[in-house]
Each structure stands twice: as C-alpha cells, then as structure tokens.
Amino acid sequence: MLASSQPALTFRQTLGQLRDSRFLAILLFGFCSGFPWVLHGSVLTLWLQESGLSRSAIGFFGAIATVYALNWMWAPFVDRLPLPFFTRRLGQRRSWIMLCLMLMALCVLGLATSDPSDNLVRVSLFALAIAVLSATLDISVDAYRITLFSRAEMDAKMPYAAAMSTAGWWAGYGFIGGAFAIALGGETIGMSWDRVYLVLGGVIGGLILLVPLTPRPVSEDEEAATALAARTEATSVGNWLQTTLIAPFAEFFRRCGFQLALSILLFLLLFRLGEAMLGRMSLVFYVEVGFSRDEISLYQQFFGGLVTVGFSILGAMINTRFGVIRGLFVAGVAMASANLMFALIAVVGPNVNLLMLALFVDNFFQAFATVAFVSFISYFTSRTYTGTQYALLASISNFGRTTLAAGSGFVIDALGGDWATFFILTTFMVLPGLGLLVWVGRLLPAYSEKRAPGG
Numbered sequence: 001m002l003a004s005s006q007p008a009l010t011f012r013q014t015l016g017q018l019r020d021s022r023f024l025a026i027l028l029f030g031f032c033s034g035f036p037w038v039l040h041g042s043v044l045t046l047w048l049q050e051s052g053l054s055r056s057a058i059g060f061f062g063a064i065a066t067v068y069a070l071n072w073m074w075a076p077f078v079d080r081l082p083l084p085f086f087t088r089r090l091g092q093r094r095s096w097i098m099l100c101l102m103l104m105a106l107c108v109l110g111l112a113t114s115d116p117s118d119n120l121v122r123v124s125l126f127a128l129a130i131a132v133l134s135a136t137l138d139i140s141v142d143a144y145r146i147t148l149f150s151r152a153e154m155d156a157k158m159p160y161a162a163a164m165s166t167a168g169w170w171a172g173y174g175f176i177g178g179a180f181a182i183a184l185g186g187e188t189i190g191m192s193w194d195r196v197y198l199v200l201g202g203v204i205g206g207l208i209l210l211v212p213l214t215p216r217p218v219s220e221d222e223e224a225a226t227a228l229a230a231r232t233e234a235t236s237v238g239n240w241l242q243t244t245l246i247a248p249f250a251e252f253f254r255r256c257g258f259q260l261a262l263s264i265l266l267f268l269l270l271f272r273l274g275e276a277m278l279g280r281m282s283l284v285f286y287v288e289v290g291f292s293r294d295e296i297s298l299y300q301q302f303f304g305g306l307v308t309v310g311f312s313i314l315g316a317m318i319n320t321r322f323g324v325i326r327g328l329f330v331a332g333v334a335m336a337s338a339n340l341m342f343a344l345i346a347v348v349g350p351n352v353n354l355l356m357l358a359l360f361v362d363n364f365f366q367a368f369a370t371v372a373f374v375s376f377i378s379y380f381t382s383r384t385y386t387g388t389q390y391a392l393l394a395s396i397s398n399f400g401r402t403t404l405a406a407g408s409g410f411v412i413d414a415l416g417g418d419w420a421t422f423f424i425l426t427t428f429m430v431l432p433g434l435g436l437l438v439w440v441g442r443l444l445p446a447y448s449e450k451r452a453p454g455g
Contacts, residue, residue: 020157022148023164025214029141030168032101032207035177036134039108039200040064040127040175042301043181045283046293047193051116055284059409064128069399071135075391078139091216093144093387098211100137104130105204112197141165142394143387146378147217154186159324162374163316166367167309174305175202182297248385249392256380256428260443264380267436268396271328272373274429275335277365277408277422284409285342285419290350299355299433307363308370316370324372324379325441331369336430338362339423346419373397 041062048058078096082088086095140310145165149157171177181200184191191199253261286296304307318327341358348354377393415421 022215023160026145026148026161026164027168027171028207028214029097029144029171030165030289031135031177032097032168032271033138033141033165034169034172034174035203036104036130036137037173037209037404038177038181039104039197040130040134042178043185043196043200043453044111044123046125046182046185046287048116049287050101050193052114052173054413055281055409056413057409058284059281059412061124061127064124064131067128067131068135068138068257068394071139072388072392072395074136076385077141078136078391079248079387084175090212093147093217094211096140097137097144098208100133101204101208101211102109102139104133104137105201105208106349108197108201108204110251112194112201115194116149132292138394139387139391142390145418146381146390147388148215158378159219159316159371160313162314162371162378165374166312166315166370168307169370170308170312170367174308175302176305179297179302179306182293182301184309186293186297187296191441235274248382248388251382251385252380252389255382256447257443260440260447263436263440263443265396267433267440268377268393269330269399270436271430271433272369272397273433274426277411277426278431281408282423283411284412285346288417289346289419290323291355295350295352299352299359303356304359304363307360308367311364311367312371315368318368323378324375324438325444327368327372328376329437332430332434334365335362335369335429338365343420343423343427346423422429 045058045062048061053061079092082092083095084098089095090098100440107126107129111123111130114123114126116123145161146158147159177200181196183189184196184199185193194448282300283296286300287293291299295380315327338358338361341354345351345354345358377390377397380393381389411425412422414420
C-alpha cells in the first residue's frame, strides 16, 4: 500500500468499493472529528478578532489545540476502559464517541453564555474543554475506522476509508459546519456569535442521535477479551502500567526498529508544519486583506471544503495505484507551492478569482495529502494497540500543527504584518519533511518483508 502499486481500479470499481455501508459510518465520524475545530477554531478566531485581540494573542490562543498532540497520554484508557451503561450497548469505540459528544454539547452551551470581551478566561476554559473532548473523541474515531475492517481488507479498503474520513472531516470543519457557522455570523444574517454557538450545540445534538445507528466493529469482541485478560494479569500497579501504557509504545519501536520508528516520528512532526502555519492565521489574513465574513464563508469554508471533499476519492484512487510514499511527496511539494499563491493575494489584495484559484489548488492537494497521511499512519498501527498507537502517531503530527504553529501570529507581528514574506517562509518549511519521507521510503522494504500478517 505504501510503496508498491495496487492494480488500477476503474471508476465503476471504485464506486463498487464505496457501496460498503461501513463507509457511511466513517463519513459520519469524520464529520464528528472535524466539527469541533469550528467551535474552538474558525468561529472562535473571528469572535476573538472582533473582540480586539492582537494577531499574536489569537495565534497563541490556538495553543489550546496542543491537547491533540497529548491525547496519546490517555489513549490507553480510551482503548481499554469500558464505560458503565454505554459500552455494553454501543461497544468500546462508539461509547466513548457518544460520551465526548454529550459533554461537548454542554461546553458549547457554556460558550454561548460567555463573552471574550468580559471574561476571556471563561471562554478559554470552555474552548480548552472542547479541544480535550475532541482529542479524546479522535482516539476512538481513528480506532473505529481501522478496526472496522479486517487485516485482509486493509490494503484495498484503507485508502478509501481515509478518503471518506477526510471527506467527513472537511464537511464538519469546512463546507457544511464551518461555512454554515461563519455565514450565521456574517454580514447578511448578522447573528451574534453567542447565538451562533447555540445553533452549533443543536448540531451536536443531532450527531449524538446518529451514533447508535452505526455498525459495531466485529473485532471489538476480540479486543474486549484481550483487555479482560490484560486486566486479569495486571495484579500490581507496575504490571498494569506495563500492559496499558508502556507496551503499546514498546511494540511500535520493536516492530519497526529504532531507525525507521524515529524517522517516522520526525516526518510526522515536520511534514505539515508550513500548512499549519498558514491554516492557523488564514482567517485573520482574509479579514485583514479585505475579504468580508460572507466571502470567507462562501469561498474559504464552503468552496475550499467542497474541493477537498470532492478530490478525496480521487486521492484514494491515485494513492492506491501509485503508493502513499509517492503521493505524499508530490502533495508536499504542491501544497508548499500553493502557499506562494497566497503570497500573491497579499500583494494584489482581495481578488475573488485569485482566491478561488489558490483555494482550488491548495485544497486539492490537501485532500491528496490527507488521504495519504491517514493511510500512512494506519499502515504502521498495530491491531493490538490500535487506538493508543494511532493516537501516538497522529499526536506527533498534531504537535507540529498546533503547538509549533501557535507562534504564527508572533511571526506575522515580527514581520510587521508582511503577509507575503510570511507565506514564502511557510513554503520552505516543507523541505525537511520531504527529505525524511525519502529516507522512510528507503527503509520501508526491509520493514515490509518482516511485517507479520496480523501485526
């Protein structure tokens, strides 16, 4: 799946793959993962900017998303700890998804009764709580997607599962969730941001009702037995820590080997840093360059998200045929180059046609890269420690996308608001990641040869 090509599928065969009803559940849970970024990200960014916060403050405010880089710390509990009442009826993965969505709805109501101008600390705490719940939800969503298919189905199904997850995520964050939320607070509708959050709380309520309708992974029964055996053996605190916390990480390094494992982790950290620096400050940039909130809703959220969703399936087809390593390399170069188009917008001003072209190119290759990225991480995830290991690998990437990228506002201020230079700098940030990707590609054949069929 990563380096060697699969037999090319026709468009009709691809549609045949997607007739599998399990992909609808993956699409729904992808939406559940993307939607919280509207709550603590895009909508909150505009609310903070409207309240008078500086670019540096808004950028560092985004550091609350650092919890996405830390969720591996509690992933073992989400992987193994059953929830009273919920787990027996919904299974391990869906029970945690349900709990997180219910608590998130309460936090959204808390934001709806807050005002950053009066009590920024209160707003920060609710936003942080939403980010923590969202990061916890992601653990189960990712594990659900992987365990929904057998190991024999992985190579054929996983790129399309990644595509559906990407489509759902961008539907939640972009062309449905984000565009809808920003349009509500835009110039035409003009709803206050606190009322926007009330509406968004209702959306989460609808998602909660859909969770029990999704299929339960068959492999969860095996996982439950494994977890029970592990708890039985863990007669002391030391044994419990070894089984629950240390074993998943030790198994990853043992299976991959230290050299490949370290290369993978460094690649995940650096590959999407430039894209994250752009993404964190994009809404601030659009407002400062002269675009209205209605235009941001229509073009950046709706049009951009729609492009990403539309090309996710194409990305899966290409990655299945040519391999994920090649796909990631091409997408990395293209995404970095697309940043130069935003530098041009900074010079030209609020030109809608140029914005649409830039968003088309950027989101096309974002879809391509995201599908490959999810498939890449899934490939190196053990079936025994699915949620924990996926959370570990994804959190490394999230650290670059959240904590490191939180300084983007400070960089803009240090450049004196020179957005063009900022975007040029983000273009060159992809080079270390591409070098590591080439190195991982060279180490991969040896790993593939010794990879256990059920690993």
